[in-house]
Amino acid sequence: MGVIPNIMVNALVLASMYILASLGFAFIFNMLGSVNLAHGAFYMLAAYITYYLCAKAGLNNWVAMLLAAIVLAAIGIVMERFVFRPFQTEFDRVVMVSVALMTMLQQLAVQVSGSQTISIPAYGNGVLDLGFMTLTNEKLITFLVGLILLIITLFIVYRTKLGMQMEAISQDRLGAALQGIQVNKVAMLVCGMGFALAAVAGAMMGAYQQVSSNMGDNINVRILMLVMLAGAGSMNGILITGFLMALLDSVCPIIWDSYTASAIACSAVVVLLLIRPKGFFGHEM
Amino acid sequence: MKKKLLALLLAMAMVLSLAACGAAESSAPAASDAAASAPEAAPAEDAAAGEEAPAEAAPAGDNVLRIGALINTTGWFASIDYNNQIEMETLCKYYNDQGGIDIGGTKYQIELVVEDGGSDAEGIRSAAQRLVDQGIQYVVETNDFWVEGAIDIFENAHVMNIMAQNNMNHGVMNAETQYSYSFSDACTSQFPAALDVIKENYPEVKSVVYACDDNGVNEEQAALVKENAERVGLEYIDSPVIYDGESTDFSSIALKIVNSGADCFIGNGTPDNIAALLKEVRSAGSDMVCAAVITLGPGVLVGGSGIADLSGAFTFGSDIATPEHNTDTFNEIYKLFVETYGEDNATAWNGAALDCLYNLLQLMQGAGSTDVEAVRTYFDGVDTVETLFGTGVRCGQETFGNTHLIAHPSHAMKVENGEVIYMGTYECVAP
Known part of the structure; x- marks a missing residue:
């Protein structure tokens, strides 16, 4: 069994999901300046919605994922209107509200589903034998979904009018508004899109890994580290640091025990931020 | 006006507080009365x-x-x-x-x-x-x-x-x-029994590695596994895999287990984590045996891993599906349980x-x-106590410094192609 190919596959799968989950957070952070600490909780919520639509309503898991993404997009729009927009200039209030939301959603998950972990049915079964290693269809599908959505997102950001408006708002909100860009409308769309991407990541990871009330905490830490390391406003940075972080997460536990690996990964982030406070690719936060 | 209202509210709060304290005091003896178990x-x-x-x-x-x-x-x-x-x-x-x-x-x-x-x-x-x-x-x-x-x-x-x-x-x-x-x-008594199960039922297994959540007693558990692996003539791979119980990604941990070269990994801990680990071990192309020292049937591993045709794993638990494997009292209580709380709760027995x-x-x-x-x-x-699972033994002197432990016989159950199969009842004794 090839260890290195397996590590690379694991890193690619994790990276695709880390990036997908981080994009929504980064959009909101870049455009609205809001640190949505509840982003991981919404990722978790999407996983639970998908699970219940599959397990209780008997829906196909792809349909369930799509519905979860739509629900989360709607929540994102509501969040933009009633949380991010009113508290736009008040960093501490957004943090407080998002922490409260995070706690509420976690408790809701525990109350509704109990604290045991559950699993969304796999999006693909079977194994591909590549000769030097085996690759499960589930990993392949998870990676491909991440990749396709990433390409679509990049296309929207770099090749469409909406993307240009997003960039303009990120750089100068007032200036963008003076140029006739409907800032609130764009922000609403972007929040919806970001939440939907997190929903897809949650629904995929709920099958690839497991669904639990604390799954949002783990991804939150990754999202924060990833966005900080990438640097504010950098899409390319998110892609590169997303892969690096996933690689660290895949390699470190093989060399060290889980705690040491986690501590080393976090220390690496702190050191890198000390060396490059702006992150690798972005402007100063 | 506001001051008067505030003073009134304050007074009411004080009165209510005093009343509450009074009630607590008066209820205390009542609790003690109720606590009276019996003349004995x-x-x-x-x-x-x-x-x-x-x-x-x-x-x-x-x-x-x-x-x-x-x-x-x-x-x-x-x-x-x-x-x-x-x-x-x-x-x-x-x-x-x-x-x-x-x-x-x-x-x-x-x-x-x-x-x-x-x-x-x-x-x-x-x-x-x-x-x-x-x-x-x-x-x-x-x-x-x-x-x-x-x-x-x-x-x-x-x-x-x-x-x-x-x-x-x-x-x-x-x-x-x-x-x-x-x-x-x-737990303690089931580790030795698990090694017996491996020896008797999985002849292809020549070596074992200990893999478990970080539970604060991994060193002792690993030593117990080592001692009993040697007792039954299996090689103990001395590179225990200890992982954070709150991990969500088990792919790297599974690779570490597979890379240990062992034919079987053994450990206890959260069933969900073992299920996730097993899924990743299979995903890495390994069919190594999983000895899960948990008190639940192996169906929990099928559910947790999401692998419908899961094979090569066993646990210790109650064989609730087969009354003849259980004591009469167990069956009566289990029947009453299902009547009272339903089949849904029985899955988490x-x-x-x-x-x-x-x-x-x-x-x-x-x-x-x-x-x-x-x-x-x-x-x-x-020396013995009739437990719900059969005759239990008082033991634990070597492990705990006293014999305040009762170890009871346990049902070993494996999962093959997603089906739970009873393997036998194993005597368990903690050193």
């Missing part, structure tokens, strides 16, 4: 006399035996302890429906006094104190790691406390602890706390008394 309970209180001993309880006319249940009904552990609670309540109902349990010629109705630890160490400590304050003399508890911080409360109050599971935790049971017991050992309570009641019957000291003395004099 009086000597126990004598024995427990001391600074921190509960207040003397008056005998109750209706002979109610109150037994504490220190579990988590809220917080993250609630879903596990929920089954512990309803299984114990089923046992109480089982006896109460028969007119009570006969101890020393007196019939007692059993009342389970549940106190919630809130899945929090401080909460557990408070709940333990509340039980002691109510004059409860016997407490059945949740798992060892929860109650570690509350043991001194029970020790000081001479309350016999019996934890549902002790995973080799010396902090809760050692040569110094006098009132701490585990009457349904689910645990049996540990239930068995602890059952064994405690057997010991009281054997002692012919509800007096704590009489029950302890009786327990010290017996």
Whole structure:
């Protein structure tokens, strides 16, 4: 069994999901300046919605994922209107509200589903034998979904009018508004899109890994580290640091025990931020 | 006007506070009265006399035996302890429906006094104190790691406390602890049995590696695995894989296990984590055997891993699907449980706390008394106890420094192509 190919596959799968989950957070952070600490909780919520639509309503898991993404997009729009927009200039209030939301959603998950972990049915079964290693269809599908959505997102950001408006708002909100860009409308769309991407990541990871009330905490830490390391406003940075972080997460536990690996990964982030406070690719936060 | 209103509200708040305090004071003796287990309970209180001993309880006319249940009904552990609670309540109902349990010629109705630890160490400590304050003399508890911080409360109050599971935790049971017991050992004794299962059923396995959540006693568990692997002639791969119990990504941990070169990985810990690990081990192309030292059927691994045709894993649990594999009493209680709580709750059947309570009641019957000291003395004099799972043995001297542990026979069950298959009943004894 090839260890290195397996590590690379694991890193690619994790990276695709880390990036997908981080994009929504980064959009909101870049455009609205809001640190949505509840982003991981919404990722978790999407996983639970998908699970219940599959397990209780008997829906196909792809349909369930799509519905979860739509629900989360709607929540994102509501969040933009009633949380991010009113508290736009008040960093501490957004943090407080998002922490409260995070706690509420976690408790809701525990109350509704109990604290045991559950699993969304796999999006693909079977194994591909590549000769030097085996690759499960589930990993392949998870990676491909991440990749396709990433390409679509990049296309929207770099090749469409909406993307240009997003960039303009990120750089100068007032200036963008003076140029006739409907800032609130764009922000609403972007929040919806970001939440939907997190929903897809949650629904995929709920099958690839497991669904639990604390799954949002783990991804939150990754999202924060990833966005900080990438640097504010950098899409390319998110892609590169997303892969690096996933690689660290895949390699470190093989060399060290889980705690040491986690501590080393976090220390690496702190050191890198000390060396490059702006992150690798972005402007100063 | 505002000031007057404020003063009025303040006055009302003070009056209500005083009334509440008064009510608490007046209710305290009532609680003690209710705590009176039976006429036989009086000597126990004598024995427990001391600074921190509960207040003397008056005998109750209706002979109610109150037994504490220190579990988590809220917080993250609630879903596990929920089954512990309803299984114990089923046992109480089982006896109460028969007119009570006969101890020393007196019939007692059993009342389970549940106190919630809130899945929090401080909460557990408070709940333990509340039980002691109510004059409860016997407490059945949740798992060892929860109650570690509350043991001194029970020790000081001479309350016999019996934890549902002790995973080799010396902090809760050692040569110094006098009132701490585990009457349904689910871990220590099952490691040696697991190695026997591997030797007898998986001839292709030549080596094992220990892989487990970080539970604070990994070193001791790994040593036990090593000792028993050598006993049955298997190679022990000396590179234990310890992982964070709150991990969500198990792919790298699985690669580490596969790379160890072992043919089998063995460990206990959270069933969900083992399921996730097994999934990743299979995903890495390995068909190595998984020996999960958990007290649940292997169906939990199928559900947790999401692999419908899962093979090559076994666990120890109650074979609830096959009544002939169980004791008659077990079957009766299980039937009552399903009638009362439904099939849904049966999927999370645990049996540990239930068995602890059952064994405690057997010991009281054997002692012919509800007096704590009489029950302890009786327990010290017996070698075996008829548990719900068959004849259990008093053991644990080498591991814990005393023999406050009852190890019972366990059903080994494997999963092949997604089907749960009974492998046999294995005698379990903790060193």
